[in-house]
């Protein structure tokens with residue numbers, strides 16, 4: 001059954017998720033001012049699913065149960081579904097101007113569904129049935145699930161088993177009749193605290209010596225032995241200041257990442273999806289990363305839409321909107337943003353069915369998509385900063401603008417002085433100008449830059465990971481044959 | 492006259508679809524508009540897309556009359572004219 005946004009928030013209160021921040025335990029993390037914007041952001045994925053204006057994208061009929069489910073919990077059944085996924089992500093990016101966190105789970109569902117099918121085919125294991133049963137629970141309860149792939153990895157030059165500390169990759173510590181005990185950690189986990197459950201997957205292809213690290217499973221976020229340490233974001237403590245709404249740039253929404261620790265967590269057999277079949281670790285990684293590289297062709301584009309809009313407003317408020325170079329910069333930003341969208345749609349359109357029946361994106365095009373994502377948002381940010389002017393980083397605080405402390409010779413207050421000197425075109429108030437510049441700051445180098453910039457670089461794999469895939473999928477031999485045929489080169 | 496209403500998912504609409512619908516609704520109080528549901532019979536179906544793709548899938552709805560599609564604010568008048576025709 002679909003939850004409303006409010007029901008989602010109430011459902012989080014029922015969890016006993018252990019959260020630590022600034023060296024302390026956070027008991028009421030749902031209402032914590034640093035965490036709450038990220039929860040509001042996930043809530044949007046529930047609110048939009050209830051809204052007739054958006055539910056065509058946000059909801060879909062489940063192939064598993066025949067019920068209407070949130071698309072974030074869906075197995076893609078066609079290329080149309082793959083495209084709708086990208087469109088939904090663009091929409092959510094537009095509505096939140098942030099990372100809305102629910103995609104990693106969706107990408108994990110689709111990767112695990114097809115991978116478990118193929119593992120079972122080879123080994124006669126029961127992982128696919130386990131996974132299907134789990135996903136039905138997810139759909140029926142409308143849960144948020146974190147897709148947890150990235151391990152701490154320690155020395156990048158060493159394989160998991162060769163690390164000085166055995167826990168630097170999540171591993172099976174003990175095998176029991178009724179399940180496994182796992183330990184280790186996952187880094188950079190998007191929305192982990194806001195998730196009801198976690199799906200844990202291996203972080204890289206594995207060899208035989210690393211069989212204990214080839215492990216995938218699901219567990220509730222408040223499983224015994226599990227806890228999370230909140231990741232800092234640029235300007236995060238502004239959220240703790242009173243009367244700093246405008247300074248936040250985006251007071252309502254934000255992203256979230258955390259370190260998730262598995263301190264000897266027991267996983268019952270029915271929630272295990274991979275346990276030692278090491279040659280399939282690479283398949284899980286490749287599929288999850290493929291879907292996630294497609295995802296960015298939607299979500300980052302939606303956030304880009306917000307940034308382009310903010311830059312256009314800043315130009316207007318500055319009275320510079322008619323300048324040809326400003327118009328041209330907005331065109332360039334739009335061109336870059338829509339190019340990313342083209343990539344997201346293209347890799348979806350060229351999708352194909354897996355053996356298990358759900359649809360997979362075109363891997364080459366998804367990797368090209370993500371490679372562009374590692375670059376274009378940076379250029380869009382550069383152009384936004386150009387249009388915004390220096391004030392986006394030098395402006396006094398909201399408290400100054402609100403201050404009635406008299407400081408001028410004629411008794412002018414700090415607020416009056418700020419309003420006097422930061423007034424611009426008559427089309428806007430000083431407050432409106434402040435608001436839009438703070439939003440640009442938030443997206444370009446504040447809290448939302450975690451999602452819009454660095455996540456664009458490293459999320460779903462650093463640039464080199466895509467280049468390796470592009471090399472593998474690029475069919476250079478085929479291209480050489482084409483050139484030979486045209487040049488008249490005979491073997 | 493009962494007219495089902497189907498919005499697209501709104502991934503990148505070029506106008507305020509909700510406002511456009513409310514305008515049509517206000518201008519034509521004699522028509523019973525309701526959000527389209529499967530299993531309900533409609534005299535006509537109004538499909539409100541956000542852009543030229545106007546992509547909603549509508550095969551699942553039971554429509555006895557016509558499917559009227561719009562994807563721009565400029566279409567409001569045309570849709571109203573068409574609905575006016577149907578009322579005659």
Ligand SMILES: Cc1cc2nc3c(=O)[nH]c(=O)nc-3n(C[C@H](O)[C@H](O)[C@H](O)COP(=O)(O)OP(=O)(O)OC[C@H]3O[C@@H](n4cnc5c(N)ncnc54)[C@H](O)[C@@H]3O)c2cc1C
Pocket residue numbers: 104147148149150152153156157186187188189190191257450451454455458459460461462463464465
């Ligand atoms: C905001 C954000 C959100 C994220 N969300 C999630 C999430 O929800 N779930 C999840 O599982 N992961 C998530 N990630 C993790 C993401 O997938 C990783 O950041 C990415 O895979 C890179 O890993 P790393 O950060 O450890 O970088 P590193 O591995 O330290 O890479 C740094 C640099 O070193 C290079 N390098 C690393 N190892 C080697 C090597 N062996 N040989 C040559 N070069 C090497 C890389 O190419 C890169 O240039 C997120 C990341 C960010 C930034």
Ligand code: SF4
Pocket residue numbers: 057087499500501502503504505540541542543544545546547
């Ligand atoms: S009609 Fe246009 S805006 Fe609406 S969902 Fe389809 S593509 Fe997106």
